Amino acid sequence: MAKMCITVFSGSIDRLTGAAILASAAAAMDMEVELFLQLWGAYAFKKDVIKENVHFSEFKEKADEVAKKLQELNIPPWYEMLKQAKESGKVKVYACSTAAKIWNASKEDFELVDELIGAGEWIEKSKDADINLFV
Amino acid sequence: MAKMCITVFSGSIDRLTGAAILASAAAAMDMEVELFLQLWGAYAFKKDVIKENVHFSEFKEKADEVAKKLQELNIPPWYEMLKQAKESGKVKVYACSTAAKIWNASKEDFELVDELIGAGEWIEKSKDADINLFV
Amino acid sequence: MAKMCITVFSGSIDRLTGAAILASAAAAMDMEVELFLQLWGAYAFKKDVIKENVHFSEFKEKADEVAKKLQELNIPPWYEMLKQAKESGKVKVYACSTAAKIWNASKEDFELVDELIGAGEWIEKSKDADINLFV
Numbered sequence: 001m002a003k004m005c006i007t008v009f010s011g012s013i014d015r016l017t018g019a020a021i022l023a024s025a026a027a028a029m030d031m032e033v034e035l036f037l038q039l040w041g042a043y044a045f046k047k048d049v050i051k052e053n054v055h056f057s058e059f060k061e062k063a064d065e066v067a068k069k070l071q072e073l074n075i076p077p078w079y080e081m082l083k084q085a086k087e088s089g090k091v092k093v094y095a096c097s098t099a100a101k102i103w104n105a106s107k108e109d110f111e112l113v114d115e116l117i118g119a120g121e122w123i124e125k126s127k128d129a130d131i132n133l134f135v
Numbered sequence: 136m137a138k139m140c141i142t143v144f145s146g147s148i149d150r151l152t153g154a155a156i157l158a159s160a161a162a163a164m165d166m167e168v169e170l171f172l173q174l175w176g177a178y179a180f181k182k183d184v185i186k187e188n189v190h191f192s193e194f195k196e197k198a199d200e201v202a203k204k205l206q207e208l209n210i211p212p213w214y215e216m217l218k219q220a221k222e223s224g225k226v227k228v229y230a231c232s233t234a235a236k237i238w239n240a241s242k243e244d245f246e247l248v249d250e251l252i253g254a255g256e257w258i259e260k261s262k263d264a265d266i267n268l269f270v
Numbered sequence: 271m272a273k274m275c276i277t278v279f280s281g282s283i284d285r286l287t288g289a290a291i292l293a294s295a296a297a298a299m300d301m302e303v304e305l306f307l308q309l310w311g312a313y314a315f316k317k318d319v320i321k322e323n324v325h326f327s328e329f330k331e332k333a334d335e336v337a338k339k340l341q342e343l344n345i346p347p348w349y350e351m352l353k354q355a356k357e358s359g360k361v362k363v364y365a366c367s368t369a370a371k372i373w374n375a376s377k378e379d380f381e382l383v384d385e386l387i388g389a390g391e392w393i394e395k396s397k398d399a400d401i402n403l404f405v
Contacts, residue, residue: 002262004258004262006137006269007288007292007403009284009285009288009405010327010328011328011329012328014174014175015143016145016368017174018142018144018269019172019269021233021254022142022254022257022258024254025253025254025255025257025258026258026303028255029255029258029259029401031258031262038288038291038399039284039287040284040328040329043329043332052322055329057192057327057328058145058146058147058175058190059146059175060176060191061327064161066174066237069236069237070237072283073233073236073237074257075233097210098291098345101339101343102336102339102340107150118290119231119292119294119295119296120299121293122292122295122297123274123292123295123296123299123301123401124299125273126401127272127274127301127400128400129401130262130263131258131261131262131264131267131400132267132403133142133267133269133287133403134269134276134288134404134405135144135269135401137397137399149279149309149310150279150339152309152324153277153279153308153404154307155290155358156308156366156368156389157277157389157392157393158392159389160299160388160389160392161393163390164390164393164394166393182317192280193280193281193282193310193317193325193327194310194325201309201372204371204372205372207277208368208371208372210368228363265397265398265403266393266396266397266399267402267405268277268402268404270279270404
């Protein structure tokens with residue numbers, strides 16, 4: 001089965017939305033999708049952050065306009081897209097164990113995370129992917 | 136033929152310059168090159184934005200120094216590099232149809248864009264690429 | 271031998287740390303690892319910048335908290351991780367020759383850099399990599 005692996009370094013909701021759209025599309029096409037959350041990515045998946053986070057990576061002055069437009073177009077928040085994509089059983093989310101330590105977090109402190117793994121395990125998983133991205 | 140696919144999420148001219156240099160080099164080496172413009176990438180290709188945009192993703196305090204130096208070295212703006220690369224016939228630029236909706240834009244509102252496509256079509260195109268990048 | 275290629279565009283220490291963790295993990299698993307430094311990546315490897323740089327790409331207001339936590343967890347700075355990974359002989363660092371010109375720098379002005387190469391040479395090296403990332 002074709003596979004997409006995304007290293008999610010960013011915790012900005014604009015980049016997370018871009019990644020979630022690609023992940024959902026890949027899962028809808030029957031690809032296996034795996035995400036590995038590094039520093040800010042792990043931060044953004046924390047239960048106490050995930051719905052509160054409004055951080056944009058670029059053009060912060062246009063954040064409100066984009067957020068409003070996404071709502072008008074009925075595009076769900078990035079974490080809802082991922083949640084729906086996970087219902088297919090084709091999407092796995094791993095948080096980096098080092099990032100978890102940085103945030104004093106265990107698996108239960110994250111939303112949507114299946115497992116904490118090390119960078120070596122991630123390399124092992126991603127080296128045979130058809131699409132590798134760093135977001 | 137070898138293929139490079141770049142998901143252009145960023146609309147910052149520093150990252151766009153980095154992507155354009157890689158795209159031009161790949162086209163010059165006879166690779167097929169395909170770009171998919173997400174949120175800020177699509178914004179940056181809008182006809183009313185493309186030449187006016189001065190947004191940098193990092194070290195904004197050094198933007199003027201870098202812009203001046205690029206001129207001294209006769210490095211064309213990122214959109215000129217892509218325009219020249221497109222003359223080879225090896226470079227295709229797709230804007231994400233959702234991003235187009237966010238910017239209330241049709242194909243004619245963008246510079247250098249060949250077609251609007253959905254994320255699923257992009258996954259289909261990029262899953263057999265030799266190089267996949269997310270910028 | 272499996273190969274990972276990272277185009278290091280960013281000069282932010284958070285993204286560089288993410289990249290260094292992946293590069294170290296890949297080298298520890300006997301993969302060949304190659305880095306290509308574009309604009310800010312090349313800047314961050316300059317001898318007069320490498321240890322002074324405190325630039326974060328995201329959540330700048332949390333930079334101090336993360337920096338302190340990395341120290342507590344005994345995670346070495348990104349350049350120390352790369353230095354150690356290079357001792358395996360499996361990691362090569364190339365700076366983009368255009369970026370070197372932008373910074374008026376020759377190979378000797380960079381730390382950890384093995385060679386200056388053009389974008390075409392980088393495409394040649396990276397097109398058969400198992401993992402390609404743009405950071």
